[in-house]
Amino acid sequence: AQSVSQHNHHVILSEAASLELGCNYSYGGTVNLFWYVQYPGQHLQLLLKYFSGDPLVKGIKGFEAEFIKSKFSFNLRKPSVQWSDTAEYFCAVNAMGSGGGGNKLTFGTGTQLKVEL
Amino acid sequence: GAGVSQSPRYKVAKRGQDVALRCDPISGHVSLFWYQQALGQGPEFLTYFQNEAQLDKSGLPSDRFFAERPEGSVSTLKIQRTQQEDSAVYLCASSFDRRRGYTFGSGTRLTVV
Numbered sequence: 398a399q400s401v402s403q404h405n406h407h408v409i410l411s412e413a414a415s416l417e418l419g420c421n422y423s424y425g426g427t428v429n430l431f432w433y434v435q436y437p438g439q440h441l442q443l444l445l446k447y448f449s450g451d452p453l454v455k456g457i458k459g460f461e462a463e464f465i466k467s468k469f470s471f472n473l474r475k476p477s478v479q480w481s482d483t484a485e486y487f488c489a490v491n492a493m494g495s496g497g498g499g500n501k502l503t504f505g506t507g508t509q510l511k512v513e514l
Numbered sequence: 515g516a517g518v519s520q521s522p523r524y525k526v527a528k529r530g531q532d533v534a535l536r537c538d539p540i541s542g543h544v545s546l547f548w549y550q551q552a553l554g555q556g557p558e559f560l561t562y563f564q565n566e567a568q569l570d571k572s573g574l575p576s577d578r579f580f581a582e583r584p585e586g587s588v589s590t591l592k593i594q595r596t597q598q599e600d601s602a603v604y605l606c607a608s609s610f611d612r613r614r615g616y617t618f619g620s621g622t623r624l625t626v627v
Binding site: 400407433443487491502503505506 | 517518524545547549554555556557558562564569571573577586591607609612613615618619620621
């Protein structure tokens, strides 16, 4: 079964600092990869997704992520964070193939980001 | 509506009580998922429907948990004889196809006392 690891559980940054949140997954086959964000009191929202093609994916609000197959990683980046980026960020994988579990998403435990003014 | 609607938003149940949580997916979305999110954790898969067929229920933690989607639209997650460890946020998500992503509802926060 696939699993997802998010190494940073809590991150505190000052506004304008650069952000990189780590995400690694364990599954040897083809994967679809996602980053979701959950702002305080709101539902999970899709930031970006990777299915195939260019491994550098751009999402909403200036976020991007890079799929590095050899490292089983899909790290989230933003060059300059804003106070409004304070939220919890979840990496998720959908594993394809017979051993992949079908359409379901497997989530990491999340990273709580706090951006200070 | 434009999004996935879940009700109730909050539910307090006494231990041993049965509860029913409702999910109204986006119209036309074939796939529907239920997830359980404990405090400080990521969502954990419970079960998956494609139209009215429950194709995967491998994540249901016990036989006290039951889900249905009889007409391929609205779904209900039922928990019988609730226990304290059932306290969590229950999330519903729907999807037209996986390439378009999954849309989540706001969840139902269940507290068992």
